Amino acid sequence: MIKRVLSYAIPADQGGRTVEEFLRGLGYSHRLVVHLKQTPGGILAGGESVFSTYRLHPGQVLTVTLTEEEPSRNIPPADLPLAVVYEDPDILVVNKEAGIPVHPSQGHHGNTLANAASHYF
Secondary structure (H helix, E strand, C coil): CEEEEEEEECCHHHCCCEHHHHHHHCCCCHHHHHHHHHCCCCEEECCEECCCCCECCCCCEEEEEEEECCCCCCCCCCCCCCCEEEECCCCEEECCCCCCCCCCECCECCCCHHHHHHHHC
16 A cells, blocks of 8 residues: 655645645645545644635645555556666656557557556556
8 A cells, every 4th residue: 555645834825725725726636635535534634634625724734645555457567677767755757768658558568668667666
């Protein structure tokens, strides 16, 4: 299981915004906000579980817990070369060779960048 906890201190100019408005302003999709609402402990304000319509207060800490119970089973791992340029807990940057498909498709089921990344992780 993958679990990532992100905390945001609410700045003065964001006070009064709803949780959803604040998260959408950070680039969270509506679909992800809905998923977080349905996840126990997915959205906390000041340590308390809140709805996405909750209005935030300046200085309050909003905590979002992102979880993934199971990795994708649709992308089988393949031991292919992967030229990693940079990696941190959130990002993997690779130098993709020309001609290598990015993700599985008709005719390219197991020889893609996604399959190589699946093997890497």
